[in-house]
Amino acid sequence: MKKKNxxxxxxxxxxxxxxxxxxxxxxxxxSKISPAQSGSSAGASKEGTKKMKRISVEEHWGNQEMxxxxxxxxxRTGTPASNDPKATPLVFPRLVDFEKWRLPLxxxxxxxxxxxxxxxxxxxxxxxxxxxxxxxxxxxxxxAELMRKYPGRFAGLAALPTQDPKAAADELERCVKQLxxxxxMIQGTTNGxxxxxKKYWVxxxxxxxxxxxxxxxxxxPSREARKIYDGHPELSGPIWSWxxxxxxxxxxxxxxxxFDAFPKATLILGHLGESLPYLLGxxxxxxxxxxxxxxxxxxxxxxxxxxIVITTSGKYKPEALVCAxxxxxxxxxxxxxxxxxxxPKEAVEHVERTPMSAADREKIYHLNAERLFKL
Amino acid sequence: MRKICVEEHWGSPEMxxIRAQWRARTxxxxxxxxxxxxxxxxxxKDFEQTRLPLxxxxxxxxxxxxxxxxxxxxxxxxxxxxxxxxxxxxxxAEIIRKYPGRFAGFAALPTQDPKAAVDELERTVTQLGFKGxMILGHTNGxxxxxKKFWVIxxxxxxxxxxxxxxxxxxxVDQIKIYDGRPEFMGPAWSWxxxxxxxxxxxxxxxxFDAFPKATLILGHMGEMLPYMTVRIDEGYxxxxxxxxxxxxxxxxxxxxxxxxxxxxxxxGAVLCAxxxxxxxxxxxxxxxxxVLPSEAVDLIERVPMNDADKEKIYHLNAERLLNLx
Numbered sequence: 001m002k003k004k005n006x007x008x009x010x011x012x013x014x015x016x017x018x019x020x021x022x023x024x025x026x027x028x029x030x031s032k033i034s035p036a037q038s039g040s041s042a043g044a045s046k047e048g049t050k051k052m053k054r055i056s057v058e059e060h061w062g063n064q065e066m067x068x069x070x071x072x073x074x075x076r077t078g079t080p081a082s083n084d085p086k087a088t089p090l091v092f093p094r095l096v097d098f099e100k101w102r103l104p105l106x107x108x109x110x111x112x113x114x115x116x117x118x119x120x121x122x123x124x125x126x127x128x129x130x131x132x133x134x135x136x137x138x139x140x141x142x143x144a145e146l147m148r149k150y151p152g153r154f155a156g157l158a159a160l161p162t163q164d165p166k167a168a169a170d171e172l173e174r175c176v177k178q179l180x181x182x183x184x185m186i187q188g189t190t191n192g193x194x195x196x197x198k199k200y201w202v203x204x205x206x207x208x209x210x211x212x213x214x215x216x217x218x219x220x221p222s223r224e225a226r227k228i229y230d231g232h233p234e235l236s237g238p239i240w241s242w243x244x245x246x247x248x249x250x251x252x253x254x255x256x257x258x259f260d261a262f263p264k265a266t267l268i269l270g271h272l273g274e275s276l277p278y279l280l281g282x283x284x285x286x287x288x289x290x291x292x293x294x295x296x297x298x299x300x301x302x303x304x305x306x307x308i309v310i311t312t313s314g315k316y317k318p319e320a321l322v323c324a325x326x327x328x329x330x331x332x333x334x335x336x337x338x339x340x341x342x343x344p345k346e347a348v349e350h351v352e353r354t355p356m357s358a359a360d361r362e363k364i365y366h367l368n369a370e371r372l373f374k375l
Numbered sequence: 376m377r378k379i380c381v382e383e384h385w386g387s388p389e390m391x392x393i394r395a396q397w398r399a400r401t402x403x404x405x406x407x408x409x410x411x412x413x414x415x416x417x418x419x420k421d422f423e424q425t426r427l428p429l430x431x432x433x434x435x436x437x438x439x440x441x442x443x444x445x446x447x448x449x450x451x452x453x454x455x456x457x458x459x460x461x462x463x464x465x466x467x468a469e470i471i472r473k474y475p476g477r478f479a480g481f482a483a484l485p486t487q488d489p490k491a492a493v494d495e496l497e498r499t500v501t502q503l504g505f506k507g508x509m510i511l512g513h514t515n516g517x518x519x520x521x522k523k524f525w526v527i528x529x530x531x532x533x534x535x536x537x538x539x540x541x542x543x544x545x546x547v548d549q550i551k552i553y554d555g556r557p558e559f560m561g562p563a564w565s566w567x568x569x570x571x572x573x574x575x576x577x578x579x580x581x582x583f584d585a586f587p588k589a590t591l592i593l594g595h596m597g598e599m600l601p602y603m604t605v606r607i608d609e610g611y612x613x614x615x616x617x618x619x620x621x622x623x624x625x626x627x628x629x630x631x632x633x634x635x636x637x638x639x640x641x642x643g644a645v646l647c648a649x650x651x652x653x654x655x656x657x658x659x660x661x662x663x664x665x666v667l668p669s670e671a672v673d674l675i676e677r678v679p680m681n682d683a684d685k686e687k688i689y690h691l692n693a694e695r696l697l698n699l700x
Contacts, residue, residue, distance in 0.1 A: 081615060082613075082614050082615065082616070083613045083614060083615070084613060084614060084615040087612060087613045087614075088613055196556070221552065224548060224549055224551045224552075225545070225549050225550075225551065225552045226549075227516070227546060227548070227549050228518075228545065228546075228549065228569070228572050228573075228576075229572075231520075232520070232575075232576050232579060232580075232616075233614070233615070233616040234579050234611060234614045234616040234617055234618055235572065235575050235576065235579065236614075236616075237610050237613065237614055238606060238609065238610035238613065239575075239606070239607050239609075239610025239611050239613075239614065239624075240571075240572065240575055240603075240607065240610065243603070243606070244568050244572070245552075247564075248552055248553075248559065248564065248568070251556070251559050251563075251564055252556050252559070255556045255558050255559060256556070271606065272602070275599045275602055275603065277602075277643070278596070278599055278601075278602040278641070278643075278644045278647065279564075279567070279599070279641070279644070280640075280641050281639055281640025281641040281644075282562060282563065282567070282595065282638055282639055282640065282641070283563050283564070284640070285562060285563075285638070285640060285665075285666075286561050286562030286563025286564065286566075287558055287563045288411055289407050289408060289411045289412060289561060289562060289563075290406050290407055290408060290411075290557060290558045290559075290560065290561045290563065291405070291406060291407075291408050291557050291558065292557075292558045293555055293556050293557060293558060300563075314606050314609075315605045315606055315609045316602075316603075316605050316606060317604060317605050317650075317651055319601075319646075319647045319650040319651045320602045320603075320605075320647055320651075322643070322646065322647065322650070323602060323643045323644055323646065323647035324643075325643075326641075326642070326643030326646070327641060327643050327644075
């Protein structure tokens with residue numbers, strides 16, 4: 001029981017820390033830490049690839065409104081805070097900043113461009129459609145301003161008010177056609193609903209028509225599946241529960257036949273495909289044995305290879321990236337860091353340490369992103 | 376080359392009855408389509424018509440047998456579980472005696488009563504020559520990291536035998552995430568999630584700090600963990616809720632967990648695990664009757680590896696871990 005109280009106290013402290021977060025305070029806190037302490041030093045990779053363009057595609061930014069949404073969402077849902085800001089003191093300063101941290105860190109590691117997206121839970125953390133619609137518009141306009149301010153350095157994935165699927169599709173179209181966005185990032189479920197439900201197909205349809213992929217970002221499990229973590233809050237978060245949730249969400253989208261209806265639509269999964277590339281054979285075999293909600297036109301794993309593109313975001317062993325390349329092919333993998341959780345330098349090192357051909361490296365660093373996002 | 380495969384199920388009318396009762400009691404929906412695998416039930420019970428010929432055809436020297444799911448873990452109460460486990464283990468010992476050199480066994484344990492489970496593990500290992508135990512997931516919602524089960528870990532370590540953690544269905548009130556999509560409840564996805572999570576619970580509870588020589592076996596290429604080692608360490612490093620572990624989570628994955636090739640078809644995944652864990656930590660397995668011996672061999676043969684590693688995976692590791700001659 002002592003342990004439980006201890007945990008509650010730590011959790012409370014964590015929430016208090018988060019609630020006290022303001023952008024000016026974060027920037028000030030960030031400026032107290034010198035770049036020398038940040039663990040970032042030049043020369044991430046010296047061998048040969050310095051000149052190669054690098055476009056990283058899961059790169060978050062935040063503003064006060066995003067931080068407020070996050071705190072309200074924590075309070076409303078009772079979601080236990082998992083990540084201790086003290087373990088990653090630079091994450092929040094780096095999230096809100098552009099000139100002190102982000103651009104220098106990009107330059108240091110030869111990152112030509114970041115494809116920006118909001119930070120979790122973003123618009124998906126809002127309950128009602130009316131608030132979500134205006135907040136998404138405001139957020140996308142703010143992000144477009146950042147892209148204009150630093151020409152050539154940033155592209156964007158729009159935040160969408162999925163609480164109203166038709167409004168989400170319209171906002172995607174506005175962002176793509178008027179603001180130059182390349183797609184959207186959706187942060188898990190919307191009030192417990194997954195993107196395979198028919199009401200969201202209008203969004204898939206528009207995404208396909210615009211050639212604007214949907215990046216499905218990790219989130220906390222929402223429908224009852226949390227009992228397995230009872231007594232083990234340490235397994236919630238990037239360690240495990242987020243990946244399970246995102247992969248299950250991705251599987252639901254495939255299983256619903258979304259890609260039979262919209263064969264040119266693209267779903268992007270971060271974190272090396274949330275384990276799916278490790279499982280392709282087993283997925284096909286297991287799928288064949290079970291009752292199916294929908295009769296798909298192709299073998300299950302074909303959709304994973306044809307309609308899903310994965311990114312290198314998060315931290316993995318080179319062995320895992322080799323596995324992903326063998327499962328998906330180098331054409332289906334995009335370079336991503338998951339800034340500010342992972343630095344550009346760490347992301348580059350992961351790719352550099354992985355044995356692959358120079359041609360594949362070129363695809364992963366930029367050619368695939370250029371093709372997919374029409375950059 | 377000798378080939379020993381270590382996740383090979385057998386069945387009996389009693390096990391079928393356990394499964395039927397478990398389903399009736401829990402209301403767990405049927406997600407597997409029996410029409411997709413018409414040969415499954417006969418192959419589970421048979422030894423001479425199909426099992427031994429299929430083993431011979433693929434050059435499988437020995438199967439290490441275990442019950443089929445949910446096994447004794449599907450029973451509600453200890454009073455039933457204790458004699459049932461004993462009866463099943465006796466029957467399995469009889470099969471092993473009947474075909475000398477072709478079979479070894481993992482015990483079924485009545486985890487509903489941890490002390491009785493310990494006694495049964497000790498009895499089956501010392502008197503029946505079993506090589507460890509297979510536990511088929513949670514016991515009525517309780518996972519093996521709970522302190523009440525530590526006597527089983529203690530006993531397994533003392534006897535020098537491994538515990539094979541087999542997939543199971545999640546609890547019936549935890550499957551809302553699969554609403555409308557039954558195709559992901561089963562081997563495709565939910566079993567791996569359940570078992571991978573169960574293993575992480577065991578690690579982070581400190582079981583392997585308390586019993587550093589205990590070995591947990593995970594099938595299905597380690598239920599995703601070998602792909603995730605760095606992310607697991609990284610995520611563990613960020614949480615408020617770190618448990619007091621002596622080492623990084625991935626150290627336990629590499630030192631206390633052995634994985635098997637059961638139920639997998641992707642050479643890339645085997646290569647990933649081989650590079651991450653090392654050839655000493657991987658055991659050959661089929662997952663009979665779901666996967667045939669020839670399919671299991673085919674997977675290993677499609678993975679680029681040297682003959683020394685192949686020997687380890689096909690038989691040397693099993694011989695060492697399970698004390699087989």
